[in-house]
Amino acid sequence: MKRISFLFLLIFTFQFHAGFSQSKDPVVENIVKEATENSQLEKLAHELMDVIGPRLVGSPQMQQAHEWAVAKYKGWNIVAKNEKWGEWRGWERGVSHIDMVAPRVKSLEGMQLAWSPGTGGKTVTADVTILPDVADSLAFQKWLPSAKGKFVMISMNQPTGRPDYNWQEFATKESFEKMKKDRDAQTEAWANRLKKSGYNARTLPLALEKAGAAGVVMSYWSKGFGANKIFGAYTKTIPTIDISLEDYGLLYRLSESGHTPKISVRADAKETGVSQTFNTIGEIKGSEKPNEYVILSAHFDSWDGGTGATDNGTGTIVMMEAMRILKKVYPNPKRTILVGHWGSEEQGLNGSRAFVEDHPEIVQNIQAVFNQDNGTGRVINLSGQGFLNSYEYLSRWLTKVPEHIKTPIESKFPGAPGAGGSDFASFVAAGAPAFSLSSLNWSYGTYTWHTNRDTYDKIVFDDVRSNAILAAIMAYQASEDPAKTSREKSVLPLNAKGEPGTWPEPRKATRRGGLD
Structure with missing residues (x-):
């Protein structure tokens, strides 16, 4: 090297300069013509x-x-x-239908996560409760039995459903800065709440499942209007559902103010071996x-x-x-x-x-x-x-x-x-x-x-x-090139620790996903 x-x-x-031919190439012209006049993309x-x-x-x-x-x-x-x-x-996804049935009736925007257990063809109706802010993991263990039969909310309630660019366009500078400061404080407080439980994002749903919760409710906001990220569930027997920021906030505020919300969840899913x-x-x-x-x-x-x-x-x-x-x-x-x-x-x-x-x-x-x-x-x-x-x-x-x-x-x-x-x-x-x-x-x-x-x-x-x-x-140009491409590697710069940079090593594929 x-x-x-x-x-x-x-x-x-890409202006003309010595050494690069700019002559018309009929293959290139035909590629452009076919892509433009006979596109199959739609x-x-x-x-x-x-x-x-x-x-x-x-x-x-x-x-x-x-x-x-x-x-x-x-x-x-x-x-x-x-x-x-x-x-x-x-695993095959089926219908997700989530409704609030108390203190009033409202259909909620949400869906089960990938690989979530379903509800067995039934509708499960239960109260909603918020992950508590306890003193330590021992106090959380004492609380866990109270999760039985309830849907437990495990995500922070976002203080705003407006993306930052929307605040920047319309809010005063002082208001925008105050919102960000408050949000940072809430984010830190929620992280501490989770930490004090003794669990993390991966292990908490399993603990709630073991305690007999009816399901896990979360909201992974993507920081844009109406957009949530949908990944995979960790639970094995109870559903994990993601609810939109707007509807999650509604449930959270009702629960926090003592107007205990009740939701009905129908989540169809099929394990296919x-x-x-x-x-x-x-x-x-x-x-x-x-x-x-x-x-x-x-x-x-x-x-x-x-x-x-x-x-x-x-x-x-x-x-x-x-x-x-x-x-x-x-x-x-x-x-x-x-x-x-x-x-x-x-x-x-x-x-x-x-x-x-x-x-x-x-x-x-x-x-x-x-x-x-x-x-x-x-x-x-x-x-x-x-x-x-x-x-x-x-x-x-x-x-x-x-x-x-x-x-x-x-x-x-x-x-x-x-x-x-x-x-x-x-x-x-x-x-x-x-x-x-x-x-x-x-x-x-x-x-x-x-x-x-x-x-x-x-x-x-x-x-x-x-x-x-x-x-x-x-692809056409790479195919036509008379020369084989060089694989010579550059010497990488020092890393943050002052050590020589190293080329990434090949990693083995996971060939039995979710089966072991």
Whole structure:
């Protein structure tokens, strides 16, 4: 490895300069033409997000999505298969219906968490109580029996349902600062309340379950209007439900003021045993170097609070559309072009890690991996991921991309190797040149990342179309490049402790999720 003493930061203006050809390329022109005049993105998005829906690992919908993708590829004359890599706890979501029935009647916005036990086809009605503020864990143990037969609220009551940007726009500076100060104090107080119980967020629901609680009630606000994050339950026999900030606050205030609220919960869920887990792999075989690989990458699974539209339905349809276009206008690539739709990314990059473990013969001959996984926006960032010479080939390939798509892209070379976050990191850890096509924010972290609002209507198809064009052109250029890409790594800067930076190590996939 070569030592570098500076960080080479290059913002691509992509103007003509010596050494880069700007001549028209008929393949590039045909990629743009096909993507623009015959886009299949809306149809793919509808079929995947609206018809199939969310794709929680281990669910029947995940399997349905795998089968759908293979059928789509075969319809485009692309060889595709579902490759098994593990097993997962099978679970299927049913109806969640939550009503307040006292002191008045109101239907509440909420849903059970993934893998939550259901209510056995019945409606469970019980009083709601708040996790108490006790002196210590001994006092909490004395309180626990009183949780029997009740729904217990375990989340802090948020002081405002308005996101900070809304306060900044309309509140006085003094009012905004006071709200934040009060919120910080409440957040600290709630953390202490939980700590004094002797439990944490993972173990508390199990303790309440053991004490005979009717269910666990929480609210994981995503700091935006109407948006809550929906993850997985820890309970084994009683339901865990998430309720919107607005309705959670209502229950909290009623309980706190002595107007004991009562709720009725119907949560249908089905345990489906051991479910097989897959990656969907598509292939356009190389004509000259079939044993060298360009990989288009996107995770296929999602959480199931919404329909997984921007995490990662958009990345999925970008890569499907790019493969469809390439097969039509570039059917005989020099190198083999693969597409990987990975399973169980959300639980730790498991599908892509399994692929890396299972296919060393492919990993050692990867020309480039292009991964897209952070929302609906057009790509604006591309890092060299710590590969010393990545600027040379990535910048050369990018010159073929239309100006309006490449101009906003800021690229950092050599960058630092990603250790997680998305599936490109599985390949980077194995030393393969893999890159994240990182996109414009579109309030992703607040409104759609793992939330109940991650649905079809949040997709910005103009941006997604640009990304499909970018992915297809980069795959085409990587395939055509006469040279094999360099894997030489940069020497990483010292860490916070003054120790030499180290390259991330490959990590094993979890191949039996929720079963052991």
